[in-house]
Every structure is written in C-alpha cells, then in structure tokens.
Amino acid sequence: MAAAESVAAVPSSSLVADTAPVPETAETAAATAATSPATAGPGSEAMVSKAALATKLLSLSGVFAVHKPKGPTSAELLNRLKEKLLAEAGMPSSEWTKRKKQTLKIGHGGTLDSAARGVLVVGIGRGTKMLTSMLSGSKRYIAIGELGKATDTLDSTGKVTEEKPYACKDQGHSEDKITQEDIEGILQKFTGNIMQVPPLYSALKKDGQRLSTLMKRGEAVEAKPARPVTVYSLSLQRFQPPFFTLDVECGGGFYIRSLVSDIGKALSSCANVLELTRTKQGPFTLEEHALPEDRWTIDDIAQSLEHCSSLLPAELALKKPKPEESSEHVLSCEYITLNEKKGEDDVIKTC
Template sequence: MAGEAGGAALGRAADKLFSLSGLFAVRKPKGPTSAAVLNLLKERLLAEAGVQTNGNKRNQVLKIGHGGTLDSAATGVLDQVTKEDLENVLLKFTGDIMQVPPLYSALKKGGERLSTLMKRGEAVEAKPARPVRVYSLSLQQFQPPLFTLGKDVECGGGFYVRSLVNDIGKELSTCATVQELTRTKQGPFTLEEHALHEDKWTIDEIARSLEHCTALLPGGPSRKKLKTEHPGETAVICEDK
C-alpha cells in the first residue's frame, strides 16, 4: 500500500509539473553557464516529479528556455584614466548608439555559436555594428585600475555590457574588460524580488512564481494565453555575484 501511495504522489507531481506554462525568474550564480543552469533546473524538477529520462532525451520531456545568455565569468582592467575622463566618456554611450557584438557570444555563424567556434580555434569575424539603446549609465565607483558602473545601467535588447566596457576602454585610448557582471532586472523581473534561489527550484515554488510573475507582464496576460503545444516553462536568467 505504501508503494502505491508513493506512486500516486509522484504521478500528481508529474501532472502538476507538465501543466505549468509561463514565465518565471531564476537566480544564476557566478560560474556555470546559462545553459548549465537550465539543465540543472530540469534535472531537479524531473527528479522531484519521478520522471525517468534517457540522457539527452530530457530536452524532449520538459521544455525550458531562457531570456538572454549570461557569461560564466570574465576579467578586467583599466589604466591611467581619471574619474572625470571616465564620466565624460560615459555620456557618449548613453542613448541610441551603434555597437559591435563581442566575438565570444551566443550569436551564430553557420548554425553554431561564435563562442563554440572560437573555443575550437576557428577564425571568427565580428558581426556588423548594430543599433542599441542605453537608457541610463553612470559611474558608481572609481578605484584605479578598476571601476564600477552604477546599478542603473538600463539598456534595450541586443545590448552587450562587455562590448560597452571594451568600447569605453578604446574611447579612453586604453583597454578595459568586464571583471564581474550582475543582471539586476530583466523586463519586469528583478533579482531581489522575483529570481528563485536554487533552494527553491521545486514544482510548488515555480508554480507560485509563475502566478506572481505572470501578473507582472504588460497587460496582465492570463496563463491560458501563455500556454503552448508543448507544456513547459520559460526561465528568465538573472546572475548573482
């Protein structure tokens, strides 16, 4: 009898998992890639639901995607620049600007990510500059050779912070790269209020998060409108320090 009760509970968990559909926020720690975080999330949820998978077939069982790739790590430096120099340069990168995406990115060439091609040592050409928008940009801290941009760096889609920092270095006749990056907001979802920590990657917690996050979407669309032919979730990835 105990075995039958346990099986019924797992069946209910699986039914609940596959009935979920919509948007929710996940906190991404520093280290793993965005794809690795999604894979771990899938494994946790499928294990909780008692769903058996066969290796790479797990993607066919539960569909989860993310709204924007975050790098696993980066390093940085800035040399022989005054605080006033830096503040003046930041003004040039506010508003509508042209930006060349970084070579090490999720953009694709011939169906493969540029980052994957670079890891294999293949020659990769930069993508053409494209228009992006920066709503606000400010200097929070300046401690040569390091500087920190304010938390109010607000930008539109397709914008790369790594390209911004690289361009700032060039504008100052030096070089600069990213040492640490934290995305504090993606659309209406904030890191502090909405992003689920790893200890809350459960079916029930995600169900509650879906209800809460769906209400934040423009126009307040219902969950019914968000359902697709393939039940699953779309995760918005946020990165922790």
C-alpha cells in the same frame, strides 16, 4: 534578441515512475492511485504523491525567474532545473521523453555568459511562447571593469592580449592617472541610441556556426559590423583604480563586454569585464523574483508563476487552453534560437 526562429528537435524518450510502471498519463495515474484500497500501504501513498506532483508539474504554464550563479552556462542551468523537477515528480530523466503525448516544455530567454550571474527568465509549458518578448525588453546590469588590461573575450575568462597604463593621454596630461571625473565625462557618448561592435567571442553566427566556436578552433574570424543598440541609462557607481563599477540599463542585443572595452579605449587605455551581474530583465528583478536553487521545487515555481503573472502586460497573459488542449502535452525537446536584429546571440532553449 528575437525575431527569426530555428528549431532543432532532440529525440524523445519515455517517462517511467521510480516505484512502479506509470499508467498512460500522469493524470490517470493520480486517479488510479487515489481509488486504490487504503490497505495498499506506504508504497501506494508514495505513488499517489508522485503522481500528483507529476500532474502538477505538467500543468505549470507561465514565466518566472531563477538566479543563475557564476560557472554554468544558461543551457546547463536550465538542464539542472529540469532534472530537479523531474526527479521531484518521480520521472527519471533518462526515461522521460519516451513517454507518448507528454513532455516538460521549459526554456530560457536572454542568455547569460557562464562567467555572469543574475536573473535568468524561464518559461514553462505554454509560457515558452512568451519568451520572445523577454528578449526585446530592457535589462539592467552591474558590471565591474578593470582598466589597463584587454583580453580576447573582453572579460576576465580570456587570454590577456594587451596591457596599457590607464592615463589620460587624450587630455594632454599623459602622466596623470584616469580619474572618476574622466570616466563620468565619457559615459554620455555611450548613452542613448548608439552603434556597437559585438565581441568576436559571442553566439553570433557565421555560416551557421557560432563565432566563439570558430575562435576556439583558431580560425580567422572577422568582426561583425557595428549595429544599433540602445542604452537607457549608464552611471558610474564606484571607482577604485584600476576597477570601476557601472550600472547599465539597456535594450536587446547590447554587450556589456563591448561597452567596457570601448570605455577603456575612449580613455586611451584598455579594459575588460571582471564581474557581471544581471539585476533585472523586463519586470523581473534579482532580489524580488529570481528563485535560488534551493527553491527550484514544483510548489515554489507554481507560487512564483502566480506571483509573476501580474508583472506581465495584459497582451502577454496566458490564454486559457481549449478543452482538447488541457490534457495534451506536446512531445518534443528542442533548441529554439531566436534571432532579432539587435540580439542574434540570444538562445531560447526548450526541453
């Protein structure tokens, strides 16, 4: 989900510590506080601690994973993460981007729908430049589909547009309900290199606007043409009519919602996604690497970055910064949309 890149900068604002005016950089703040007299009292010690945390936060670089719950969008979750980190370091968000030559660069690679949960890969510092590779890598999902019901969004959040009995009319016995064997029998046609039509409710764009935005306005939207996608593995984990659970490993630009809908049609019925969990993205797994919200701290993320660095290919390893770059933090807060031929809907957001 990455190739062409467009950047829209968001205006910056300044960084001011909660307890006292902050010196020109977090690094000089730490040095100044460290040389203050011991008699300065608890307030001075707190400032030393905050300055040290600010310095550590601004030095973080790499890629890690967080656990996105159902509800917020990927962008909203990223903002929540940023707010927590800035607050821990004593950097009020409303003042943050006014600060010269300092910014917290953070972004995500591989958007998850608001109704989905699971692994969301995050880049911080120079790690935001590594996110493109996360878009084109493989992803794994557990999806629960519901037979007999179609929606305009192809998942349970949408408006029901069609209801059908889930019977095997194509098998010549329309009175019989769909069986586990029926589903397993048609999965092979959705495995390998296949063509897939993206959902109308998606971040794919028409004339610079998302299709989902146009749909919500009630505007007429034509379906995008089918495009090549890859499914590495696809298996039925459970079938308890009308619900079925799939384990899917796929490449970039693949839509689980379209898959479930197409499976319903192949069974002469219809279907939508009831629940969706991303269990793996690239080398990052939900169980082992995704940090829950109660571990979104500067120290926990620093440890995760160190642990996760060994998971990345050597060519993606972060290069040591040049001396003139080591204390410089680019002043910017932007949305970067990366479009690849297989996944134009993926957005990398950096702040």
